[in-house]
Amino acid sequence: xxxxxxxxxxxxxxxxxxxxxxxxxxxxxxxxxxxxxxxxxxxxxxxxxxxxxxxxxxxxxxxxxxxxxxxxxxxxxxxxxxxxxxxxxxxxxxxxxxxxxxxxxxxxxxxxxxxxxxxxxxxxxxxxxxxxxxxxxxxxxxxxxxxxxxxxxxxxxxxxxxxxxxxxxxxxxxxxxxxxxxxxxxxxxxxxxxxxxxxxxxxxxxxxxxxxxxxxxxxxxxxxxxxxx
Amino acid sequence: xxxxxxxxxxxxxxxxxxxxxxxxxxxxxxxxxxxxxxxxxxxxxxxxxxxxxxxxxxxxxxxxxxxxxxxxxxxxxxxxxxxxxxxxxxxxxxxxxxxxxxxxxxxxxxxxxxxxxxxxxxxxxxxxxxxxxxxxxxxxxxxxxxxxxxxxxxxxxxxxxxxxxxxxxxxxxxxxxxxxxxxxxxxxxxxxxxxxxxxxxxxxxxxxxxxxxxxxxxxxxxxxxxxxxxxxxxxxxxxxxxxxxxxxxxxxxxxxxxxxxxxxxxxxxxxxxxxxxxxxxxxxxxxxxxxxxxxxxxxxxxxxxxxxxxxxxxxxxxxxxxxxxxxxxxxxxxxxxxxxxxxxxxxxxxxxxxxxxxxxxxxxxxxxxxxxxxxxxxxxxxxxxxx
Numbered sequence: 001x002x003x004x005x006x007x008x009x010x011x012x013x014x015x016x017x018x019x020x021x022x023x024x025x026x027x028x029x030x031x032x033x034x035x036x037x038x039x040x041x042x043x044x045x046x047x048x049x050x051x052x053x054x055x056x057x058x059x060x061x062x063x064x065x066x067x068x069x070x071x072x073x074x075x076x077x078x079x080x081x082x083x084x085x086x087x088x089x090x091x092x093x094x095x096x097x098x099x100x101x102x103x104x105x106x107x108x109x110x111x112x113x114x115x116x117x118x119x120x121x122x123x124x125x126x127x128x129x130x131x132x133x134x135x136x137x138x139x140x141x142x143x144x145x146x147x148x149x150x151x152x153x154x155x156x157x158x159x160x161x162x163x164x165x166x167x168x169x170x171x172x173x174x175x176x177x178x179x180x181x182x183x184x185x186x187x188x189x190x191x192x193x194x195x196x197x198x199x200x201x202x203x204x205x206x207x208x209x210x211x212x213x214x215x216x217x218x219x220x221x222x223x224x225x226x227x228x229x
Numbered sequence: 230x231x232x233x234x235x236x237x238x239x240x241x242x243x244x245x246x247x248x249x250x251x252x253x254x255x256x257x258x259x260x261x262x263x264x265x266x267x268x269x270x271x272x273x274x275x276x277x278x279x280x281x282x283x284x285x286x287x288x289x290x291x292x293x294x295x296x297x298x299x300x301x302x303x304x305x306x307x308x309x310x311x312x313x314x315x316x317x318x319x320x321x322x323x324x325x326x327x328x329x330x331x332x333x334x335x336x337x338x339x340x341x342x343x344x345x346x347x348x349x350x351x352x353x354x355x356x357x358x359x360x361x362x363x364x365x366x367x368x369x370x371x372x373x374x375x376x377x378x379x380x381x382x383x384x385x386x387x388x389x390x391x392x393x394x395x396x397x398x399x400x401x402x403x404x405x406x407x408x409x410x411x412x413x414x415x416x417x418x419x420x421x422x423x424x425x426x427x428x429x430x431x432x433x434x435x436x437x438x439x440x441x442x443x444x445x446x447x448x449x450x451x452x453x454x455x456x457x458x459x460x461x462x463x464x465x466x467x468x469x470x471x472x473x474x475x476x477x478x479x480x481x482x483x484x485x486x487x488x489x490x491x492x493x494x495x496x497x498x499x500x501x502x503x504x505x506x507x508x509x510x511x512x513x514x515x516x517x518x519x520x521x522x523x524x525x526x527x528x529x530x531x532x533x534x535x536x537x538x539x540x541x542x543x544x545x546x547x548x549x550x551x552x553x554x555x556x557x558x559x560x561x562x563x564x565x566x567x568x569x570x571x572x573x574x575x576x577x578x579x580x581x582x583x584x585x586x587x588x589x590x591x592x593x594x595x596x597x598x599x600x601x602x603x604x605x606x607x608x609x610x611x612x613x614x615x616x
């Protein structure tokens with residue numbers, strides 16, 4: 001991870017996204033400081049995934065702007081995107097490739113090459129406990145292993161901001177606990193984390209601050225475990 | 230860099246996923262061989278007709294010699310001299326020859342005396358075309374012999390006996406069968422080459438549609454979002470996906486070319502020109518396939534649209550019967566399809582009838598088709614990636 005510039009790791013201002021007549025995200029604003037874990041808490045369909053898709057530059061916003069470490073997100077926003085690690089809600093890996101091959105592919109897309117790429121692959125596989133299965137195709141993995149490999153790809157390029165979209169959905173209790181422990185460790189290491197969930201107890205356990213989103217708007221925001229404004 | 234990385238990864242995945250290999254290589258090759266053998270007699274070299282001289286007269290010997298030596302080497306119709314009607318029957322039954330013509334004993338004397346004497350044609354029930362060829366040979370030879378004999382008899386009836394020189398000259402007249410071909414060009418169209426090209430083009434649509442289909446699949450699986458979250462430009466990603474299937478499609482065409490040429494002796498024509506037409510065909514079909522698949526919102530829709538358009542264009546373009554065998558109107562309409570232009574170019578090259586102008590026109594049309602349809606298709610897919 002490179003040294004953090006002054007200012008927030010992520011700043012979203014008045015983000016809006018419509019799908020036809022439906023407004024999925026309606027003026028969402030929040031900031032995340034370096035080393036902070038921010039929880040976006042809300043029911044299904046509240047606009048969490050649409051918000052993080054705009055934050056990650058996957059989806060264009062109809063209005064508003066996103067800056068990552070002071071740089072705007074958009075097509076060709078290489079520096080800003082290099083600072084983001086995205087862990088989608090569903091396991092987004094090529095099942096017919098091995099975990100190592102998946103990591104190599106996404107690592108190269110992030111601009112990693114040569115010995116640095118190889119060492120990062122080894123490191124993240126160790127972090128998620130898959131170093132012994134690196135050469136196996138993802139199709140042979142259990143659900144929990146796939147989730148962990150999914151997180152490994154997000155961590156690979158040592159991002160300043162890690163975006164986790166409901167990473168524990170459909171995971172058995174043991175794997176869920178492993179994932180939560182990993183995220184606690186990452187948050188403690190200075191990484192800014194944007195974590196979406198609809199489980200209050202996960203938000204309370206992991207997040208420094210929580211924003212509650214409903215019908216595309218942040219309806220409350222505050223420090224975890226305190227009364228929210 | 231991104232384009233090559235995406236293309237290489239896509240190719241690796243498609244090679245592991247054998248269905249893409251079947252679409253690109255195995256299916257067109259298998260169908261090319263089947264169609265070539267069934268329709269064109271690929272590997273048989275045309276018709277082999279047996280000739281039995283049971284007469285032994287000077288006229289019969291001359292006829293047999295003219296047929297066996299007059300037919301061009303490597304031609305569509307070849308003759309083999311057989312010893313007896315029994316041998317002819319056995320070899321026709323065994324399939325050693327496709328049909329046989331028997332000149333019966335007394336045929337020459339009967340012809341000179343003005344009496345009708347039929348030749349016998351032996352054929353198998355399942356080789357109707359070969360039987361018709363043998364019958365045509367017998368009829369043509371018989372007619373000419375009757376004409377010469379009649380002329381000699383007219384001279385004799387007029388009180389003037391034909392001179393020995395005239396009789397000898399009449400006997401030396403060549404058998405009135407010519408073995409010229411439809412003057413497409415320097416050679417006959419090669420069925421194996423035609424069906425190799427034809428079936429490859431049909432399956433090229435399916436192979437290249439995999440690019441747009443994979444964008445839809447990756448959107449469903451979430452890997453597209455993950456890619457778009459990296460610094461990679463979406464246009465470079467799409468270019469990589471298109472490049473991978475273009476390489477696969479071109480490799481399929483080259484494989485069918487190599488296998489049909491080496492295993493079946495198919496003559497595709499001048500290699501440089503064939504390679505150019507192949508590349509232009511991949512470009513044109515690639516553009517059209519992208520446009521078709523870009524209209525779909527799901528993989529199932531993409532499959533259905535591709536199948537309907539592929540088979541419609543194949544029927545219209547002459548992939549199954551060949552443009553030359555289509556009615557005039559359809560032959561003209563076939564040139565509204567990339568298939569028609571590509572097949573016409575391949576046919577001309579195979580028949581050695583391709584002028585520089587005709588190939589250049591075909592190449593220009595194919596490139597224009599690929600540019601227009603591919604441009605629209607790529608724009609639509611690109612927008613879909615960002616939506």
